[in-house]
Amino acid sequence: LTLVSFKITILGSSGAVPAFGRFPSSQLIDVQHNHFLVDCGEGSQMQLARFNGNLHGIDHIFISHLHGDHYLGLMGLIFTMHLHHREKDLHIYSPHGLQEIITTQLRYSRSVPAYTIVLHTLVPDRPEIIFENKGLTVETIPLRHKLPCTGFLFREKPKPRRIDKNNLPEGLPYYRLNELKAGFDLTDESGKIQYRNADLTLPPCHSRTYAYCSDTAYTESILEQVTGVDVLYHEATFVEADKTKAVDTLHSTAMEAARIARKAHAGKLLLGHFSARYRELDPLLKEAQTIFPETHLATEGQTFTIAE
């Protein structure tokens, strides 16, 4: 219908130990032509180049937690942006600790980036809106893991009603369209209704949502936030047969991810953060699909688009 983007490109699908050509967690999220990076595992900048992502369009990077496989690609990205003469601010959102990690490394490399890094410290004990612009918000989703850890919920704001071009009266001044988009009937100077809004407009486009949930043990505490999302990414480090490993490490099985997706009535489920013990991922997919058929493997280079 429209060309307003909402797409998720997978840069890395691996759990803690990269294997079989899979890279650690990282996703490029394009919402309304804002480019966000979610997690930034080792090699994210190479994966970004490989899949034609635009490094320079990224102004906001969200880091779920400070396990290496979710942030070790950040310093390389910071240095590359510097060497490419970036001038725009770079906003990075992360639980406490990243500032010391970054400044220590800048100090020893005697580098002073030509741009400003704005660090936003996340407190992952309750949901919080951490980014907002005209068209969308990003909020944290507290997760259950060994370190303070949050997912991220990308949510488009309510949209204007759409003008029904077929029913538009001739000669209606252009500036009155905003009243229609905002949902008002059109009245004359005396306040009398000339046109009913419902006759000239169509319902707004759907406000799209994407929830990124990694890393986490199975927890229904996230349902309140992720219920009804168009696309849910939920980590699926293990198969159900290895559930004791999931319990020990506070990760999830593919089946657990599917249970969350079903309970949340999600439109689609993406699985990722796969353990190095699985060369083939099909068993994880099949297992999840028994519970939630609309499941996909979120592997390197794939792009998932959410239509308006």
Place this chain on the structure above:
Amino acid sequence: LTLVSFKITILGSSGAVPAFGRFPSSQLIDVQHNHFLVDCGEGSQMQLARFNGNLHGIDHIFISHLHGDHYLGLMGLIFTMHLHHREKDLHIYSPHGLQEIITTQLRYSRSVPAYTIVLHTLVPDRPEIIFENKGLTVETIPLRHKLPCTGFLFREKPKPRRIDKNNLPEGLPYYRLNELKAGFDLTDESGKIQYRNADLTLPPCHSRTYAYCSDTAYTESILEQVTGVDVLYHEATFVEADKTKAVDTLHSTAMEAARIARKAHAGKLLLGHFSARYRELDPLLKEAQTIFPETHLATEGQTFTIAE
């Protein structure tokens, strides 16, 4: 002649900004079946897996300097070794600073590796033997760069004379071979010479050498150490036409690398650390070969073997 290994596998050939599928600096050096990693840029662990390098065989990692493209892959490697239940000590050699960089990141990830990391701080103002075992030494090569920076010289120790099996007298006890290998004539109990060493042995195998020189401006100060090496790796970030960039950044051109190789009478020259401005590397190779014909591009996945 023999099967004692000496080979260099290139994991990364890129300069500071990875581009065109090239990864930052890292090389796997196998000398006499000791496995060393030299530099460890972002993605080294993935490249190691890709080219069938054995992560667990690596006990010594040499870091030339603390620019990100030479060490950012280290934390990922450290975490992966931990997750693979490594128990052996891991020795890391680097200019001052790495300890704080590593411990800061271990602290925030709340990780305590199951093995010991032994950090050796290099003082890059003079050559120093930093590793020695029965068969080889590794010494630093002070380089000229923006940060304290050293190359590394891998040098086999002098080897025993080889027994000439065709001339060995019948019935000579096996234990006397060691006297021959050490260069002695064989004498009887009275001290009288029974066999001259030269009649029963051949000269020792060649003691092989490999010099890794990255990052550095052109400097003849290294010649004293690298003269006569079998293989010289010398960074070649730029072509000669971009020499002002090399001068500004304390890097070298391909032609300068070739000049060093020629002055050093090296057996072979490997070029690497290529700038992201060059998609095609052939111009760098051609330029160097005008001065030093035995030049090769040290690109990802290539292995260079030094015969005995």
